[in-house]
Amino acid sequence: MAAIAQFFDMGGYARFVWPAWGLAVIVLGGLLIDSVVTYRKRRRELDAAEERKR
Amino acid sequence: MFRFANPNRFMNWSGKLLPWCAAATAILLIVGTYLALFVAPPDYQQGEAVRIMYVHVPAAWMASFVYGVMAASSAVALIWRHPVADIAAQQSAPLGAGFTLLCLVSGSLWGEPMWGTWWVWDARLTSVLVLFFLYLGYIALVNAFDEPTRGARAGAILALVGVVNLPIIKFSVDWWNTLHQPASVFRIGAPTIAASMLWPLLIMAVGFTLFYVTLLLVRMRSALMAAKLRALRLQEFQAA
Structure with a gap:
């Protein structure tokens, strides 16, 4: 337990280290979700349009 | 080279490449995060705060690198009128803006x-803030026209003019007084950073680069x- 607490304390720099890593997760995760959601939407729309054409 | 840039061919090869890029990205980011948070030693001056470096430095490198890709694609789009080059530039912009925001914060x-x-309003920090605004300005400009090709052209010109900012960012720490440290990896002579920190940093940097490539595709x-x-x-409209 103490080792885990010590890890999260980051030598007293927890309030700087974790927001930096947290923002990395938010920014990269946000870009990933946006890219994948848009991709799936375009795929569906294009498949539907090609279906209508046939 | 343009053989691979034909839209149909692009869809073909990018579809095959994507799963490999995505897998490599996931592995590198997981290994890099593990090394950065658990294996790399604390700095003798900075203690554990040095672990911010493993997101800050790759994000900073990507901020400039993505802009370079955007400008090169814009040049190809302007000179050869290649539509896939325009798309590469436009789709790079939000990714570059994200990396720049992460670098700044x-x-x-x-x-x-x-x-x-x-x-501090010194040259390094200010020039990176300008880079962030260049990304935002580019995105706004591209979308400001009713005619998409005109927006693409205007954006491409802005992207090329903004290239002047890249050497300013790189050499700002040598040219002007600053709180920011000078280059310790990409410098003449050997890196001045210890190997135990350099390896996790490089793995994170390659992971960030592949993350960009994957999302760009x-x-x-x-x-x-x-x-x-x-x-x-x-x-459909014309047939109706």
Whole structure:
């Protein structure tokens, strides 16, 4: 337990280290979700349009 | 080279490449995070705060690198009128803006405990802030025209003019007084950073680069599908 607490304390720099890593997760995760959601939407729309054409 | 840039060929090879890029990205980011948080030693001066470096430095490198890709694609788009080059530039912009934002905020979070301030208006920090606004300005400009090709042209010109900022960012720490440290990896002579920190940093940097490549391919595929969709709808409209 103490080792885990010590890890999260980051030598007293927890309030700087974790927001930096947290923002990395938010920014990269946000870009990933946006890219994948848009991709799936375009795929569906294009498949539907090609279906209508046939 | 243009053989691979034909839209249909691009869809073909990018579809095959994507799963490999995505897998490599996931592995590198997981290994890099593990090494950065658990294996790399604390700094003898900065203690554990040095772990901010493993997101800040790769984000900073990507901020400039993505802009370079955007400018090169814009040049190809302007000179050869290649539509896939325009799409590469336009889809790079939000990714580059994200990396730049991450660089600025993580740098600020590192500056407060180490320099005693969140922000200084010195050349390095200011030129990176300008880079962030260049990305935002590019995105706004591209979308400001009713005619997409005109927006693409205007954006491409802005991207090329903004290239002047890249050497300013790189050499700002040598040319002017600053709180920011000078280059310790990409410098003449050997890196001045210890190997135990350099390896996790390089793995994170390659992971960030592959993350960019993977998302760029996904986004370019989306944009090409959107273009195809517009063409199909136009056909439907004309047939009706």
